[in-house]
Amino acid sequence: MSGDAGRLFTRAELALDPVDLAQLLLGSVLEATGPDGTVAVRLVEVEAYRGEDDPASHCYRGRTPRNAVMWGPAGHLYVYFVYGMHFCANIVGSHDGVAGAVLLRAGEVVSGLDVVRRRRPAARGTGELAKGPAILTSVLRIDREQNGVDLTDPASPVRLHVGERVDPERIRTGPRVGVAMAMDTPWRFWIDGSPAVSTYRRGGKRRVRPAS
DNA sequence: AAACCGATTCACT
DNA sequence: GTGAATCGGTTTC
Numbered sequence: 001m002s003g004d005a006g007r008l009f010t011r012a013e014l015a016l017d018p019v020d021l022a023q024l025l026l027g028s029v030l031e032a033t034g035p036d037g038t039v040a041v042r043l044v045e046v047e048a049y050r051g052e053d054d055p056a057s058h059c060y061r062g063r064t065p066r067n068a069v070m071w072g073p074a075g076h077l078y079v080y081f082v083y084g085m086h087f088c089a090n091i092v093g094s095h096d097g098v099a100g101a102v103l104l105r106a107g108e109v110v111s112g113l114d115v116v117r118r119r120r121p122a123a124r125g126t127g128e129l130a131k132g133p134a135i136l137t138s139v140l141r142i143d144r145e146q147n148g149v150d151l152t153d154p155a156s157p158v159r160l161h162v163g164e165r166v167d168p169e170r171i172r173t174g175p176r177v178g179v180a181m182a183m184d185t186p187w188r189f190w191i192d193g194s195p196a197v198s199t200y201r202r203g204g205k206r207r208v209r210p211a212s
Numbered sequence: 213a214a215a216c217c218g219a220t221t222c223a224c225t
Numbered sequence: 226g227t228g229a230a231t232c233g234g235t236t237t238c
Binding site: 221222 | 229232233
């Protein structure tokens with residue numbers, strides 16, 4: 001797969017169970033073109049959210065206008081608005097009719113550094129310019145307008161490229177950040193050693209209390 | 213029609 | 226470590 005680094009992923013390659021897709025996405029490169037320039041980020045931290053049996057997923061309670069893209073086709077972008085001020089981006093990994101997606105939590109800027117500096121003049125050090133899911137979208141200038149775009153289309157404003165091979169030994173896994181439910185489900189994946197990887201915080205409220 | 217609350221970030225103690 | 230900012234999607238009355 002190193003030989004192919006730089007080419008776009010195909011839809012078929014991304015039509016996976018989100019848990020498998022998450023690991024495939026580590027090291028891949030997401031590139032977004034806006035009116036003020038193009039920025040590319042190497043993904044180093046992601047989380048899988050999948051369907052019916054995942055209470056932390058937006059698709060847990062079925063299809064709604066907001067989460068519709070999570071049902072496919074794969075390889076499209078799912079963007080949602082949170083906390084009244086931020087956007088988070090996911091790559092859809094729909095598979096066998098099961099809805100799901102991979103949240104993009106962090107990346108390293110690999111091109112367009114000048115554009116990023118203009119967008120975020122007060123940002124942190126070079127290696128951690130895209131640390132955190134809402135910072136990642138702000139660096140790439142992804143918002144609700146890009147919801148549903150096809151990442152495998154060369155004409156799309158946001159595209160997903162195959163990256164350099166990642167050493168499997170560097171891949172780590174653990175519970176997802178900020179989720180209050182399914183804390184035993186280790187569906188967060190990251191590349192060990194990247195300065196962009198978030199520090200773990202557990203979700204705010206415990207949902208199910210043991211009934212006495 | 214209204215309440216509830218989140219896959220967060222940033223500033224401050 | 227704690228808390229505020231802020232608002233649309235979803236649920237509930």
